[in-house]
Amino acid sequence: MKTYQVNEEGYYGNFGGAYIPEILHRCVTELKEAYLKVLESQDFQEEFAQLLRDYVGRPSPLYLAKRLSEKYGCKIYLKREDLNHTGAHKINNAIGQVLLAKRMGKKRIIAETGAGQHGVATATVCALMNMECVVYMGKTDVERQHVNVERMKMLGAKVVAVTSGNMTLKDATNEAIRDWCCHPADTYYVIGSTVGPHPYPDMVARLQSVISEEIKKQLQEHEGRDYPDYLMACVGGGSNAAGTIYHYIDDERVKIILAEAGGKGIDTNLSAATIHLGKLGIIHGSKTLVMQDEDGQIQEPYSISAGLDYPGIGPMHANLAHEHRATVLAINDDEAIRAAYELTLLEGIIPALESAHALGALPKVAFRPTDIVVLTVSGRGDKDIDTYLSHNPYQD
Numbered sequence: 001m002k003t004y005q006v007n008e009e010g011y012y013g014n015f016g017g018a019y020i021p022e023i024l025h026r027c028v029t030e031l032k033e034a035y036l037k038v039l040e041s042q043d044f045q046e047e048f049a050q051l052l053r054d055y056v057g058r059p060s061p062l063y064l065a066k067r068l069s070e071k072y073g074c075k076i077y078l079k080r081e082d083l084n085h086t087g088a089h090k091i092n093n094a095i096g097q098v099l100l101a102k103r104m105g106k107k108r109i110i111a112e113t114g115a116g117q118h119g120v121a122t123a124t125v126c127a128l129m130n131m132e133c134v135v136y137m138g139k140t141d142v143e144r145q146h147v148n149v150e151r152m153k154m155l156g157a158k159v160v161a162v163t164s165g166n167m168t169l170k171d172a173t174n175e176a177i178r179d180w181c182c183h184p185a186d187t188y189y190v191i192g193s194t195v196g197p198h199p200y201p202d203m204v205a206r207l208q209s210v211i212s213e214e215i216k217k218q219l220q221e222h223e224g225r226d227y228p229d230y231l232m233a234c235v236g237g238g239s240n241a242a243g244t245i246y247h248y249i250d251d252e253r254v255k256i257i258l259a260e261a262g263g264k265g266i267d268t269n270l271s272a273a274t275i276h277l278g279k280l281g282i283i284h285g286s287k288t289l290v291m292q293d294e295d296g297q298i299q300e301p302y303s304i305s306a307g308l309d310y311p312g313i314g315p316m317h318a319n320l321a322h323e324h325r326a327t328v329l330a331i332n333d334d335e336a337i338r339a340a341y342e343l344t345l346l347e348g349i350i351p352a353l354e355s356a357h358a359l360g361a362l363p364k365v366a367f368r369p370t371d372i373v374v375l376t377v378s379g380r381g382d383k384d385i386d387t388y389l390s391h392n393p394y395q396d
């Protein structure tokens with residue numbers, strides 16, 4: 001049977017693999033040999049499930065949004081990752097990887113972060129598990145995301161402000177990889193999305209797959225069938241989308257709609273729509289679509305949402321788009337903002353700006369009245385209130 005899951009060599013079709021410097025070869029091989037054994041062990045599964053339940057607050061609700069459904073003429077369920085501890089889906093992955101690191105005998109955790117959400121999730125889990133934690137963050141982002149920096153510090157993490165390049169996520173990632181090269185024996189690198197060299201994309205997808213596992217059970221309870229007609233999610237690197245679709249990826253009854261950040265528009269040079277604009281290249285150890293100029297220099301992406309402005313994309317999603325298994329829509333800043341206000345006023349839920357991109361795709365799909373749609377609200381919007389207030393579409 002045809003599958004859209006990763007193959008033995010770490011590829012999704014032509015995308016993925018592990019393009020890494022020689023010095024990291026042992027680390028990545030060690031991880032590749034450990035991750036499935038650990039993730040499939042009973043001991044890991046029990047501790048992971050217990051923490052997801054008692055610490056994160058899972059299962060997250062599958063909420064039938066009645067007023068939103070009425071507006072779009074179908075039945076829309078929201079998968080409420082915004083209700084997780086720390087406010088987004090990222091904690092699922094952080095807990096899983098730190099549990100793995102402990103079982104691999106690692107003493108020190110490093111991570112990269114852009115908006116700070118993955119840094120906060122990792123620092124949170126390190127506090128919980130008494131692990132040393134160093135978070136690399138571009139200096140520009142340190143200044144833009146001050147509250148998250150203070151949260152990480154309060155949680156006991158060391159935040160390193162990176163001053164190379166544009167001083168954003170891509171540069172923070174380079175610095176984290178450099179650190180890993182220097183401390184391969186005792187350090188575990190927690191990557192925050194379905195990106196990086198194999199086995200990271202597959203590992204992160206598996207750790208987030210609790211989302212679709214729950215959707216199956218919850219849809220069965222609500223609807224008497226365990227699959228929807230549509231799954232919708234936003235994509236930065238791709239982890240909340242991967243978790244949402246994981247158990248449905250080879251089930252062609254289920255249509256997949258992914259929303260990437262169009263920024264000011266895909267024809268404006270101010271965009272983060274990697275699947276629309278990227279070309280095949282290598283970024284952070286993975287062969288995938290990359291936003292690059294004619295010389296292969298990585299282009300700085302732009303989005304109003306700090307969590308979506310990554311110049312690459314997970315190899316799973318690049319392949320889903322290439323194979324037309326998923327429909328990928330570029331949702332612009334103004335469309336996302338409008339969608340965030342709409343959800344807030346119709347349902348009393350303020351979504352993260354990232355999640356608002358998934359909501360912004362709703363008006364672009366021709367639903368039938370019988371369609372069942374599950375849309376993942378990847379995070380809550382508290383962190384984005386200033387942006388929302390300064391872009392209020394109801395006020396001019």
Ligand SMILES: *Cc1c(COP(=O)(O)O)cnc(C)c1O
Pocket residue numbers: 088089090117118192193194234235236237238239240241307308352354355378379380
């Ligand atoms: C980080 C983040 C994203 C984007 O990351 P993915 O790996 O694509 O899921 C989306 N939503 C929220 C709330 C985030 O914090």
